[in-house]
Amino acid sequence: MLVRPALSVVVPLYNEEDNVRPLVEAVREALGEAPPWELVLVDDGSRDRTAQVAAEVGRGDERIRLVQLARNYGQTQAMQAGFDAARGRIVVSMDGDLQNDPHDIPALVAKLEEGYDLVAGYRLRRRDKLLTRKLPSWVANRIIRAVTGVPIRDNGCSLKAYRRETLDRLHLYSDMHRFLPALAAATAAARIAELPVRHHPRRFGRSKYGLSRIVKILADILTLTMISWFRERPIVMFGIGAAGALALALGFAGAALLGITRVREEMANAYVFPAAALLWLMLACYLLMLGLVAEVAVWKDREREAPLPLAVERSP
Amino acid sequence: MSARLPDVTVVVPVVERPGPLDKLYEEFSAPLAQAGYAYEFLFIAYPWFRHLTDALGPLRTRGEPVRLIEVGQGVGETTLLKIAAANCRSRVLVTLPAYLQTEAAVLPELVRRVQAGADLAVACRHPRVDSIVNRIQNRVLHLFVGRLAGGRLHDVACGVRAMRTELVSEIPLYGDFARFLPLLALREGQAVEEVKAEVHRGAMRGRIYSPGTYLRRLIDVLGLFFLLKFTDKPLRFFGLIGTAVAGVGMLIMVNLLIERLQGRGLADRPALLLGVLLVTLGVQSIALGLIGEMIVHLSAPHSRRYRLRRASPPARTDAA
Numbered sequence: 001m002l003v004r005p006a007l008s009v010v011v012p013l014y015n016e017e018d019n020v021r022p023l024v025e026a027v028r029e030a031l032g033e034a035p036p037w038e039l040v041l042v043d044d045g046s047r048d049r050t051a052q053v054a055a056e057v058g059r060g061d062e063r064i065r066l067v068q069l070a071r072n073y074g075q076t077q078a079m080q081a082g083f084d085a086a087r088g089r090i091v092v093s094m095d096g097d098l099q100n101d102p103h104d105i106p107a108l109v110a111k112l113e114e115g116y117d118l119v120a121g122y123r124l125r126r127r128d129k130l131l132t133r134k135l136p137s138w139v140a141n142r143i144i145r146a147v148t149g150v151p152i153r154d155n156g157c158s159l160k161a162y163r164r165e166t167l168d169r170l171h172l173y174s175d176m177h178r179f180l181p182a183l184a185a186a187t188a189a190a191r192i193a194e195l196p197v198r199h200h201p202r203r204f205g206r207s208k209y210g211l212s213r214i215v216k217i218l219a220d221i222l223t224l225t226m227i228s229w230f231r232e233r234p235i236v237m238f239g240i241g242a243a244g245a246l247a248l249a250l251g252f253a254g255a256a257l258l259g260i261t262r263v264r265e266e267m268a269n270a271y272v273f274p275a276a277a278l279l280w281l282m283l284a285c286y287l288l289m290l291g292l293v294a295e296v297a298v299w300k301d302r303e304r305e306a307p308l309p310l311a312v313e314r315s316p
Numbered sequence: 317m318s319a320r321l322p323d324v325t326v327v328v329p330v331v332e333r334p335g336p337l338d339k340l341y342e343e344f345s346a347p348l349a350q351a352g353y354a355y356e357f358l359f360i361a362y363p364w365f366r367h368l369t370d371a372l373g374p375l376r377t378r379g380e381p382v383r384l385i386e387v388g389q390g391v392g393e394t395t396l397l398k399i400a401a402a403n404c405r406s407r408v409l410v411t412l413p414a415y416l417q418t419e420a421a422v423l424p425e426l427v428r429r430v431q432a433g434a435d436l437a438v439a440c441r442h443p444r445v446d447s448i449v450n451r452i453q454n455r456v457l458h459l460f461v462g463r464l465a466g467g468r469l470h471d472v473a474c475g476v477r478a479m480r481t482e483l484v485s486e487i488p489l490y491g492d493f494a495r496f497l498p499l500l501a502l503r504e505g506q507a508v509e510e511v512k513a514e515v516h517r518g519a520m521r522g523r524i525y526s527p528g529t530y531l532r533r534l535i536d537v538l539g540l541f542f543l544l545k546f547t548d549k550p551l552r553f554f555g556l557i558g559t560a561v562a563g564v565g566m567l568i569m570v571n572l573l574i575e576r577l578q579g580r581g582l583a584d585r586p587a588l589l590l591g592v593l594l595v596t597l598g599v600q601s602i603a604l605g606l607i608g609e610m611i612v613h614l615s616a617p618h619s620r621r622y623r624l625r626r627a628s629p630p631a632r633t634d635a636a
Contacts, residue, residue: 045505058628070505070623077622085627171616174548219555222602223609234610238603245596259583270583276592283596290603294610301614 005063007037007109008088012078013054013096014044018204020053023098024064030102038063041096042082045072076177083167091167095158097205099127101198108161108195117166117190117310120181121197122154128201140217147225148182152194155179159197166190169307175216179224186228189309234298238291242284249280322356322381324348324427325481326410327400329393330361330368334414335518338371341382344412344420351424356381358403360396362389394494401484409484413475415519417441422513426478435483435506438469438498439476439513446515453530460537461499464544469498470510486623492536503544505623548621550608554601562598565591 009027013020024039031037041058043051043066051068058064067085069078079093090109094100104121111119128134137156144155155178162184169188176183184190230237256274259267267273326344330337341357348355361369363386375382385403387396401409408430410423418439429437444451454473461472473495487500502508546553568591576582 055628065628067627068625070625071503073622081622081624173612173616173619173621215556216549216552219549219551219605222555223551223606223613226606226609227613237606241599241603245599255582266581267583272583272586272588275589279589279592279596283599286600287603290607294607297607297610297614306617 004036005038005088006035006090007031007105008040008086008091009037009102009105010040010042010079010082010086010091010093011096012042012044012075012082013046013050014072014075014078015046015048015050016096016205017046017049017053019096019098020050021057022203023096023102024054024057026098027102027105028061030105036063038065038086038088040082040085041066042078042085043068044075044078045069047072074175076172076175079177080172083170083172086167089164090161091164092161093158097202099200099202100157100159101200104159104195104197105161108159108197111193111195112161112163114193115191115312115314116193117163117188118181118184118192119161120152120154120192120194121157121159122152122194123157123199124196126199136214136217140214140221143221144179144182144224147221148179148186148228150182150185150192150228152181152192154194155181157197157199165310169310174223175213175220178217179220182224182228186224186231187309189311191310191312232298234294235288235291238287238294242287242291245280245284245287249277249284252277252280320354322406323353323431324355324408324410324478325400325404325406326355326357326412326423327397327404328357328359328412328414329396329400330359330365330414331393331396332413332415334361334365334368335416336371337368337414338375340412340414340416341372341375341380344423345380347420347424348427351427353424353427356383356406358383358385358400360385360387360400362387392494393492394489397484397489397494397497401481404481407481408478409481410478411475416516417474417519418476418513419516422476422511423478425511426476429509429511430478430480433507434509436477436479436498436501436508438471438508438510439474440471440510441474441515442471442512444471444515445519449530450525453533457533457537460541461496464541465499465502468502468508468510472496472498474513476513493540495536496540499540499544505625548612550612551602551605554605554608558598558601558605560598561601562595565594565596565598568594 009031011023016023020041027039041054041064043054051066054064054066058066065085067081069081082093083091090112092105092108094102100121108119108121126134137154141153141155145151160180166184166188170180170184172180181190181192185192226234226237252273255267256270256277258264259270259273262268326348328337328340337359345355345357359369359372359382361384369384372382372384383403385399387399391399397411400411408427410426418441422439426437426439444454446454457473458470461469465472477497483501483506486506487497487504489497489500493500498508542553568587572582572585572588572591582588
């Protein structure tokens with residue numbers, strides 16, 4: 001008899017040997033016996049005993065599954081590997097550091113059943129350092145909200161619930177797990193809800209984040225902006241840039257004209273104005289051409305068969 | 317045709333500086349035979365090396381396990397390796413350059429490592445005997461390789477390697493990247509081991525290549541460095557360069573603007589051109605990065621970005 005679990009809990013683990021056992025216990029206690037669930041532990045190439053401990057804890061309990069990556073790929077790929085391995089109709093993702101509370105899972109699932117494709121938890125009272133963790137995250141969330149238009153308060157909280165269909169339309173790469181709700185909204189038209197969840201201070205192990213990620217996050221936000229606004233028509237974005245460059249070109253051309261027509265005598269022999277105008281003109285042309293290349297890429301992509309975005313008919 | 321399938325296939329690409337092949341065969345098969353391995357030599361050659369491959373005929377008639385595959389021109393090192401793997405009948409594949417790199421004694425140890433569970437075992441020439449120019453280029457090469465490999469590789473260019481045959485198809489290889497196979501394998505999470513080997517007595521010591529060769533290798537490494545670090549996130553690379561360049565340009569222009577407001581005219585300020593040039597250059601770099609991100613985003617559904625070491629079987633199948 002093969003029981004397909006209704007619910008899969010996916011937890012990426014990197015060097016969390018002390019946290020694995022309490023984590024598994026907490027999930028067991030929180031989810032109890034029914035409905036049938038599974039816990040997919042993804043070992044992201046840990047250098048400590050995470051994998052061994054996970055295997056030990058799961059021995060004899062077939063609901064606990066272990067997926068081991070061949071090396072350390074980072075949280076995004078670990079999460080994707082977990083999603084690929086999960087078999088439940090509903091999938092919940094969670095951090096492996098015990099800062100999320102598995103007791104919140106039933107509430108998330110219930111919210112999802114109300115008719116959403118993705119339910120994101122947000123940390124009501126976040127228990128982290130203010131300057132290095134909370135402040136950058138607050139700024140990042142504001143920017144993400146502004147550029148994507150997806151009203152999510154806390155993109156950084158890993159505790160989220162998804163329908164299988166949502167995950168089938170999401171393809172995580174780079175460090176995109178941070179922007180998962182925005183990505184889901186932008187590329188899969190997911191219906192998204194938020195739910196407050198508990199947040200505990202870290203008990204064991206070290207946080208794997210540092211301030212260096214701010215630069216990376218800024219680059220990723222720029223990417224996300226492009227994806228969510230200009231996915232269908234990239235030439236619009238490049239066209240806006242080109243228009244700006246063209247305006248500057250015209251400005252400098254005007255200055256050059258003032259000199260040539262001797263309206264301003266002192267600018268008569270200035271070569272810098274026509275030269276600067278030409279440079280801006282070149283940039284405008286270049287951006288337009290890049291926009292066309294981007295259109296070609298999108299066009300080629302649309303020639304492939306791809307699933308439609310999520311859309312559900314429901315009784316009003 | 318022997319009934320027993322070989323344990324080891326030794327692939328010899330006859331493409332670069334080949335010497336007499338029958339001598340090579342005799343020298344390098346001896347230690348394998350001594351160690352008790354059933355082996356087979358697979359020579360892959362361009363047709364214009366027939367004067368060399370003709371020497372294999374007598375070996376073949378003597379019943380030695382020698383096979384020859386001919387390929388036309390334009391087939392690169394990587395493709396040769398793939399052709400070899402496709403024609404390989406054993407679990408372990410050994411690559412052996414047709415020019416002499418290491419002593420033959422290292423082969424059985426390489427094979428043993430792979431049979432013991434390594435995915436790839438590479439010979440590491442030590443002590444290195446070579447011309448000063450080559451040693452310097454080797455140092456420079458490994459400055460980058462060392463960073464990419466976390467200090468786990470010391471002689472990435474050595475072509476004497478043993479591997480699981482399937483490894484070749486598990487690693488995305490193209491162009492000249494077969495040269496960096498150990499590095500790519502490490503990145504894919506494969507178990508790579510190094511075995512120290514002595515430089516071959518007959519190796520052309522002190523050979524110096526044309527400057528073009530060194531330049532090409534440098535470009536190869538830089539390209540690889542970029543690909544390994546930034547393929548999934550091109551904007552981080554182009555965006556950082558672009559922001560820095562455009563930032564300098566902006567500073568220049570802001571400075572000029574302040575001076576303009578103080579009454580100094582712009583007409584005789586060439587710095588204005590520099591400022592505009594830098595800003596346009598920076599914007600171009602960022603725009604290229606965005607195109608890169610777009611390609612990555614669009615190809616995401618079709619690419620696999622992780623490799624599993626093992627996964628516990630789905631529930632119920634292991635209980636039974």
